Amino acid sequence: MTTATTNTTEFLRLESITKTFGGVRALRGVSVTIRSGEIYHLLGENGSGKSTLIKIISGAQPPDGGTIIVRGQSYQKLGALESLKVGIETVYQDLSLFPNLSVAENIAFNAQLVQNNGRLARVLDWKALREVAGSALRRVGLEPTKDFLETTIEQLPIAVRQLVAIARGIATKATLVIMDEPTAALTQKEVENLINIVSTLRKEGVSVLFVSHKLDEVFRIGGNVIVIRDGQKVADGNLKDYTKEDIAFLMTGKRLENHRYRNAEPQQEMLLEVQNLSQRDEFEDVSFKLRKGEILGITGLLDSGRNELALALSGVNPARGTIRLEGKTVEIKNPRDAISLGIAYVPEDRLTEGLFLKKPIRENIVVAILNRLSKGNQLDDAKITTVAETSVKDLQISTPNVMLPAQALSGGNQQRVMVARWLATNPKVLILHGPTMGVDVGSKDALYKIVQSLAEKGLGVIIISDDLPELLQNCDSILVMKKGWVAKTFVADTLAESELAKELLAA
Amino acid sequence: MALTTRAPEPTPSRSWWQVVSRRPEFITLALIILLSILIAVINPAFLSVGSLFDILRATARMGIFALGVLLVLAAGGIDVSFTAIGAFAFYTTTIFLLGVAPDAPFALPLLIACGIGVLLGLLNGFVVDRFKAPSLIVTIATQYLIRGFLLAFVGTKHIMDIPASMKGFGTWNLVQFRNANNALVSLPMTVAVLAVVAIITWWILNRTVMGRAIYAVGGSVPIAERLGISVRGVYLFVFGYAGLLAGLGGLLHASSNRQANPFDLVGTELDVIAAVVLGGARVTGGTGTVQGTILGVILIVLIQNNLVMMGVPSTWQKVVIGVIILVASGVFSRRKTS
Numbered sequence: 001m002t003t004a005t006t007n008t009t010e011f012l013r014l015e016s017i018t019k020t021f022g023g024v025r026a027l028r029g030v031s032v033t034i035r036s037g038e039i040y041h042l043l044g045e046n047g048s049g050k051s052t053l054i055k056i057i058s059g060a061q062p063p064d065g066g067t068i069i070v071r072g073q074s075y076q077k078l079g080a081l082e083s084l085k086v087g088i089e090t091v092y093q094d095l096s097l098f099p100n101l102s103v104a105e106n107i108a109f110n111a112q113l114v115q116n117n118g119r120l121a122r123v124l125d126w127k128a129l130r131e132v133a134g135s136a137l138r139r140v141g142l143e144p145t146k147d148f149l150e151t152t153i154e155q156l157p158i159a160v161r162q163l164v165a166i167a168r169g170i171a172t173k174a175t176l177v178i179m180d181e182p183t184a185a186l187t188q189k190e191v192e193n194l195i196n197i198v199s200t201l202r203k204e205g206v207s208v209l210f211v212s213h214k215l216d217e218v219f220r221i222g223g224n225v226i227v228i229r230d231g232q233k234v235a236d237g238n239l240k241d242y243t244k245e246d247i248a249f250l251m252t253g254k255r256l257e258n259h260r261y262r263n264a265e266p267q268q269e270m271l272l273e274v275q276n277l278s279q280r281d282e283f284e285d286v287s288f289k290l291r292k293g294e295i296l297g298i299t300g301l302l303d304s305g306r307n308e309l310a311l312a313l314s315g316v317n318p319a320r321g322t323i324r325l326e327g328k329t330v331e332i333k334n335p336r337d338a339i340s341l342g343i344a345y346v347p348e349d350r351l352t353e354g355l356f357l358k359k360p361i362r363e364n365i366v367v368a369i370l371n372r373l374s375k376g377n378q379l380d381d382a383k384i385t386t387v388a389e390t391s392v393k394d395l396q397i398s399t400p401n402v403m404l405p406a407q408a409l410s411g412g413n414q415q416r417v418m419v420a421r422w423l424a425t426n427p428k429v430l431i432l433h434g435p436t437m438g439v440d441v442g443s444k445d446a447l448y449k450i451v452q453s454l455a456e457k458g459l460g461v462i463i464i465s466d467d468l469p470e471l472l473q474n475c476d477s478i479l480v481m482k483k484g485w486v487a488k489t490f491v492a493d494t495l496a497e498s499e500l501a502k503e504l505l506a507a
Numbered sequence: 508m509a510l511t512t513r514a515p516e517p518t519p520s521r522s523w524w525q526v527v528s529r530r531p532e533f534i535t536l537a538l539i540i541l542l543s544i545l546i547a548v549i550n551p552a553f554l555s556v557g558s559l560f561d562i563l564r565a566t567a568r569m570g571i572f573a574l575g576v577l578l579v580l581a582a583g584g585i586d587v588s589f590t591a592i593g594a595f596a597f598y599t600t601t602i603f604l605l606g607v608a609p610d611a612p613f614a615l616p617l618l619i620a621c622g623i624g625v626l627l628g629l630l631n632g633f634v635v636d637r638f639k640a641p642s643l644i645v646t647i648a649t650q651y652l653i654r655g656f657l658l659a660f661v662g663t664k665h666i667m668d669i670p671a672s673m674k675g676f677g678t679w680n681l682v683q684f685r686n687a688n689n690a691l692v693s694l695p696m697t698v699a700v701l702a703v704v705a706i707i708t709w710w711i712l713n714r715t716v717m718g719r720a721i722y723a724v725g726g727s728v729p730i731a732e733r734l735g736i737s738v739r740g741v742y743l744f745v746f747g748y749a750g751l752l753a754g755l756g757g758l759l760h761a762s763s764n765r766q767a768n769p770f771d772l773v774g775t776e777l778d779v780i781a782a783v784v785l786g787g788a789r790v791t792g793g794t795g796t797v798q799g800t801i802l803g804v805i806l807i808v809l810i811q812n813n814l815v816m817m818g819v820p821s822t823w824q825k826v827v828i829g830v831i832i833l834v835a836s837g838v839f840s841r842r843k844t845s
Binding site for chain 1: 714715716717718719720722723725726727730731732733734735736737740741744792793794
């Protein structure tokens with residue numbers, strides 16, 4: 001394995017790290033070296049052990065065996081505070097922001113805590129806190145007005161929260177910044193900004209460790225790559241020496257093909273017609289048509305109104321306009337209307353908007369159709385299990401049984417549970433919002449296969465996503481939204497990604 | 508380098524909501540003003556120094572307990588044992604003082620009562636942290652335990668003759684004069700104690716690392732742990748502080764009443780918690796201010812003391828408090844914009 005030939009110094013070295021969770025060996029002797037001022041991408045499928053590795057570096061969990069060496073000093077384990085003290089900052093996938101605290105506090109409170117060695121009986125320096133927060137915000141491209149600094153996180157949209165989380169990661173002079181899927185909620189433009197930030201950090205001698213599923217982004221950023229599969233390191237070297245296909249192969253252990261799995265064309269029969277759909281301040285005069293068996297992609301920047309459009313169609317936030325389903329004009333005033341009409345909506349954030357994490361997979365699958373599964377006034381337990389087991393088989397959800405809690409599943413399988421729930425309602429239209437956010441390549445592929453075979457059977461599918469390759473691989477036509485309007489509609493078949501990206505970013 | 512500049516701009520049409528969402532205590536203040544006007548219209552006698560002093564006196568008594576509860580709520584917990592701690596502290600202190608040093612200066616009972624309060628509060632904090640138990644259940648249990656222990660082992664006798672130093676503090680007034688009707692009007696020292704406690708509590712919450720850590724833990728325990736905040740330290744501190752204020756509040760209660768009844772206080776904890784919630788603290792944790800809490804206490808006191816003057820039967824007070832909490836919780840819950 002070649003490594004980038006640099007004379008930079010080693011900052012962090014993990015030696016033969018092992019970790020076992022209840023009999024499952026999450027890490028089986030992983031060794032990794034992080035040098036100062038370099039960029040690393042930690043890649044692996046969901047469940048490969050990369051999250052565990054991150055947790056061990058950031059001090060959230062102790063390893064069972066192995067050594068952590070920071071600047072030449074050995075540790076058995078790092079505590080959360082210790083990890084911060086040696087200069088390791090983490091931008092967590094779930095952002096880990098306090099919803100009730102202000103932007104300024106979220107960014108800069110920790111710096112003072114670390115400075116005080118974790119002691120709480122200290123006077124807080126508000127002036128320093130605001131200054132640190134202000135300069136960090138500027139670096140991620142947000143203007144630190146007094147009003148913004150005092151806004152609490154719960155009042156902010158998810159993309160701004162993501163930027164605030166990144167600002168916290170770079171607020172102090174960290175030596176290593178770990179970014180766990182930092183672009184999940186960001187649009188192309190903001191991703192470009194993040195890439196700029198990373199290159200500045202690098203020049204300042206800071207190392208950045210990315211965890212991402214978006215291979216396109218990984219290659220755009222460049223640097224070193226560490227691939228983990230089944231708790232073991234399977235590759236470690238410079239990205240230049242690998243192709244995208246190599247990496248996908250290393251991650252999954254199998255060759256994936258980036259093509260459509262569908263043979264049939266959409267049917268001619270019209271399924272859903274949306275005319276002049278408007279919502280005040282969000283989107284205006286949106287019209288489109290969806291035929292049976294068609295997959296329609298909707299994309300746009302965060303202020304484009306695509307998210308709001310999704311919520312309007314699903315009945316969460318109803319909008320004005322005409323919606324015709326199979327030729328009949330219908331009204332969607334709440335999610336129940338949408339469900340009974342046969343419009344199923346799989347939300348973007350499956351953790352907070354969709355899954356009951358602590359409940360069994362079975363309950364998660366049947367929750368939307370409980371009224372159909374009763375015997376007299378009682379629920380038919382046997383029938384429920386049968387329905388759930390059929391879904392699990394149909395969607396290839398890998399689980400020993402349907403009674404496991406949903407949180408025991410990997411991201412890709414969780415996503416499939418969500419899809420299973422809505423397919424159980426026998427929908428005519430399936431709306432998938434960011435269907436593969438935080439899902440690895442292998443699971444993505446499996447989901448695409450499922451969605452396309454459903455379309456072949458006549459289901460109309462709408463995919464709302466900013467993953468352009470995903471749209472191109474699955475959709476028949478793609479709608480680009482801008483500032484609440486439909487800017488352009490493409491036929492996906494002949495479209496190049498560059499053309500779509502250009503339209504998306506053009507002002 | 509900044510490609511995007513997108514600090515959210517406040518939309519003018521929603522601005523009053525933003526004020527309310529950031530400063531829920533404005534609603535409490537508005538309710539207080541509204542209620543005062545109503546009372547004054549129906550009963551003009553309400554507008555007097557005497558009734559102002561009455562409100563302040565009652566506010567001081569309840570407010571000291573409420574500020575302790577505020578810290579626990581802000582950290583995401585709840586404490587229903589503080590009244591039992593208060594009763595245990597003042598009664599045990601009185602018995603001890605009468606038996607050992609009946610002539611000791613007020614500093615001694617103050618020290619003992621506060622010390623007992625801190626220890627019992629720390630017990631709450633320890634159990635909540637160590638066993639990751641819900642604080643509601645833990646403090647219901649400790650309320651029974653502490654009260655049971657007090658009545659079973661310390662005593663059940665109603666003591667009418669408390670030590671002189673306590674009596675002295677109870678009758679010590681900041682201001683005292685006779686009004687036009689030749690009735691004695693006085694503002695007790697406890698009001699000054701509340702002021703000091705309020706300032707200290709405000710300082711802790713807003714000016715120390717601990718203060719912000721309390722809100723952080725109230726916001727999310729797992730995130731706090733990830734960021735190296737000592738959750739145990741926060742729990743021990745807030746429950747210990749609530750215990751300290753319960754001990755202090757209990758001692759002032761007995762001193763002001765000039766008697767020590769071990770059956771006192773317990774049963775009033777919901778009034779205090781209601782006051783803190785009316786002051787804008789969410790029961791789910793992570794919010795609440797000293798100003799809001801004091802206003803919440805004033806609102807409850809106004810209802811308790813003055814509805815009778817308006818001709819509302821005392822049995823209806825609970826109904827009014829219930830309605831106001833329902834309305835306020837409806838308004839406050841709309842705060843969540845996300």
